[in-house]
Amino acid sequence: MPETILELSDASIFQRETLILSQVNIEIQKGEFVYLIGKTGTGKSSFMKTLYGDLPLQSGYGQIVGIELQNLKEKQIPFLRRKLGVVFQDFKLLNDRNVKENLIFVLKATGWKDKSKMAQKIDEVLDKVGMKTKSFKFPYQLSGGEQQRVAIARALLNDPELILADEPTGNLDPQTSVEVMQVLQDINAQGNTILMATHDYALLLKYPSKTLKCDGQRLFEVVQKQQQAKL
Numbered sequence: 001m002p003e004t005i006l007e008l009s010d011a012s013i014f015q016r017e018t019l020i021l022s023q024v025n026i027e028i029q030k031g032e033f034v035y036l037i038g039k040t041g042t043g044k045s046s047f048m049k050t051l052y053g054d055l056p057l058q059s060g061y062g063q064i065v066g067i068e069l070q071n072l073k074e075k076q077i078p079f080l081r082r083k084l085g086v087v088f089q090d091f092k093l094l095n096d097r098n099v100k101e102n103l104i105f106v107l108k109a110t111g112w113k114d115k116s117k118m119a120q121k122i123d124e125v126l127d128k129v130g131m132k133t134k135s136f137k138f139p140y141q142l143s144g145g146e147q148q149r150v151a152i153a154r155a156l157l158n159d160p161e162l163i164l165a166d167e168p169t170g171n172l173d174p175q176t177s178v179e180v181m182q183v184l185q186d187i188n189a190q191g192n193t194i195l196m197a198t199h200d201y202a203l204l205l206k207y208p209s210k211t212l213k214c215d216g217q218r219l220f221e222v223v224q225k226q227q228q229a230k231l
């Protein structure tokens with residue numbers, strides 16, 4: 001039975017009074033890897049922000065990981081974020097502490113108390129992204145690709161039902177982008193559902209998958225053939 005992790009119907013996305021996207025009708029099923037593409041300024045980040053509760057859904061229906069977006073209350077946002085893993089272009093690691101401490105910070109903030117369980121979880125997520133041996137490094141001692149791997153590990157800490165990655169390779173060179181993408185592919189192969197906003201058409205061609213496109217205030221699915229024709 002497919003499980004719908006994300007569903008929007010007749011939804012509109014606004015930045016204050018400005019309409020960014022309208023008549024959004026999409027679904028993402030458990031286990032899918034979905035790209036979100038579109039020219040700069042077409043609304044990818046606004047869409048992502050709506051999904052993690054940073055922008056209110058002002059009109060239409062939306063549910064994400066079982067939580068309705070249109071009536072989302074301020075106090076439900078931490079609960080929503082705990083069910084999501086969010087990865088940003090600029091990593092957003094805390095520079096004043098090492099990798100392990102960055103992960104402990106998130107675990108504590110999300111209610112974990114048992115030290116041995118925390119250590120076990122940290123080992124597990126760092127292992128998944130190939131960073132187990134670097135847990136004592138500070139972010140500034142790591143390459144961009146390594147920092148993004150740690151950010152992906154951090155997103156995995158609470159076994160998220162959906163990972164939202166907003167331009168995760170945007171600050172990385174092409175080779176490192178492929179390496180980070182391979183980590184995301186491996187995580188997806190292990191059952192994680194991923195929505196990734198990207199500008200990187202080389203990745204789309206190398207790792208074809210379901211693709212949503214923002215264009216002309218609309219968000220719609222495109223097929224790979226069309227993407228290639230437009231390159």
Ligand SMILES: Nc1ncnc2c1ncn2[C@@H]1O[C@H](COP(=O)(O)OP(=O)(O)OP(=O)(O)O)[C@@H](O)[C@H]1O
Pocket residue numbers: 015016018020038039040041042043044045046047214
């Ligand atoms: N805080 C804000 N207040 C008002 N308008 C905003 C705000 N943030 C973004 N916008 C506008 O919303 C539109 C969509 O921006 P958004 O950042 O969602 O696009 P994007 O597709 O993610 O672009 P990029 O690829 O450059 O990140 C743009 O016209 C932008 O100017």
